[in-house]
Amino acid sequence: MTTEQSGPYYELEVVRIIEETADARSLVFGVPDGLKETFKYRAGQFLTFGVTVEEHPLVRCYSLASSPDVDAEKKVTVKRVAEGRASNWFNDHVTVGDVLKVMKPAGNFCLQDRSTQLVLFAGGSGITPVISLVKSALATTQRSIQLVYANRDEGSIIFRKELDELASAHADRLEVVHRLDEVDGFLDVTAAGALISNALSADFYVCGPGAYMDVVEAALATAGVPSDRIFIERFLSPELEALDHPAEREEGEASSKVVIYLDGQETELVVGEGETILEACHRAGLDAPCACLEGYCGACMALVKGGTVEMRENDGGLDDSQVAEGWVLTCQGLLRSEGVRVEYPDA
Incomplete structure (x- = not known):
């Protein structure tokens, strides 16, 4: 593999594809020796992709679901979004051997150098950076971990087998709580508050759909958890233009x-x-x-x-x-x- 670069983008080849659920797949990338250092990352970070879909240049960020402390390969997971141009393109058109334009890892949704308990709330595809955090915490710390993972139904659970294996291998430290909308109903502030009531000194990580995150954040605020113990990762899907698209100009601004x-x-x-x-x-x-x-x-x-x-x-x-x-x-x-x-x- 070569180490081609164009602006902030590098070229990475898709070496494997894993069909995780009916509407989510993982892309595994090969990283050439010349880019190993560039693509070093921390658990919880993401990669940014530049793609062209139907002649429209788009930029999208997808979290790394792999862990730098456990996994040899770099893996991102993309869940199909209704009317989402990029997510549907990644699920329908990317194949093994394709070379994609990728920026180096970025993001601050990372583990802190502390020994306190970890409580992580994930909803849907929000599990992607969260499972990376879980794997790294298990591999490099002795922290106890509670993961609350909400999905629509059993068939929507991404990484179900891997989560079961982690919970079994680390039963003394990892508790995985699955919440299914069709069984438990949507998570509300009362239910979220009950889940955190015995862990108020923990570090809290939250990633998922906006409404889900709003509920968890409200529960944390009600419980009085300080802001420096709460870490948030928001998934947005703006229809971004390519990086060299001219900016909108505002009156009164001079070169x-x-x-x-x-x-x-x-x-x-x-x-x-x-x-x-x-x-x-x-x-x-x-x-x-x-x-x-x-x-x-x-x-x-x-x-x-x-x-x-x-x-x-x-x-x-x-x-x-x-x-x-x-x-x-x-x-x-x-x-x-x-x-x-x-x-x-x-x-």
């Missing part, structure tokens, strides 16, 4: 310059009207990190060292303390003064 510090190099760029810092970086051929492009994952965060930058959106990508320290999401960052200097953290 300006920004100095970028990335990978030990200093580069001065011209940023056009309405153009974000990240778009300017990619237009200039800089391999600036990114993923969701929507302001929620934090992969593109950088520190403002001078001047003023305003973010269009910050949908959870940065917390208040990070914003106060001067961090911005460059996919949302617009120049608001001269003399802007931005430094990306070391990879």
Whole structure:
């Protein structure tokens, strides 16, 4: 395999496909030796794909369901979404031997260096980053783990066999609670509260459909769980354009310059009207990190060292303390003064 790169994308080959359920499949990728370091990842992170569906360039993020501490291969799982252009394309058209455009791993939905109990709530395809966290926690820590996994019915449970095997092999540490809508009804705040009542000092991880996550977050808030113990991963499906699609321009914005510090190099760029810092970086051929492009994952965060930058959106990508320290999401960052200097953290 070669190590071709185009902008922030690398080429990876699909070496195996696993049909997980009637509407979900896993893609296993081969990583060439020259990209092993680039594609190192932490449990809970995701890969970002650039695909073209019916002549429309799309960008989608899919979580790694594999664990870097357990699994030799890199695996993402894609669940079909009604009317979802990308998810249906991945399920209907990708075959073994296909080469896909993939960005390096990103994301902050990761384990903390603590010994406290883990309580993880997953709904539907939200199990994909969660099972990665579970496997890594079992392999590298002694933490006790409770996983609450909600699905429509038995046939929708992704990774059922693997979860059963993990629960059996680690019966002293791992409890898996399956909730099925057709049997138990939809999870509500009372039921979620009962599940967490004996684990209020745990670290809580939540990933799933929006309504499901809202219920769990409400239960955690009602129970008084501090925010630094709650970790959220939101799955969004925006119809994103390709990275080089021109940005919408806003009145009053003028072209300006920004100095970028990335990978030990200093580069001065011209940023056009309405153009974000990240778009300017990619237009200039800089391999600036990114993923969701929507302001929620934090992969593109950088520190403002001078001047003023305003973010269009910050949908959870940065917390208040990070914003106060001067961090911005460059996919949302617009120049608001001269003399802007931005430094990306070391990879």
